[in-house]
Amino acid sequence: MDLDAVDELCRAALAARRLGCRVALVDPDPALLDLLRLTGAADVFDIGPDRDPPDPAPTLDPPHPAPTLDAANRNLR
Structure with a gap:
């Protein structure tokens, strides 16, 4: 580990x-933790081996299907 990795x-x-998100370091290498603490950057990250996985991202409702050619032709009759 080096300071470039910390940067x-x-x-x-x-x-x-x-x-609006955070970076979680799950079970990081001890050398990386030492560098993060040395540089004062350890509090920037959520660090821990037992972190709960983040909630899944909300899903968007699928867009309404585009009308088919048959549906368009029925409207013309």
């Missing part, structure tokens, strides 16, 4: 936060 993770966390 990239912090950039990802910043981008996620701008979108």
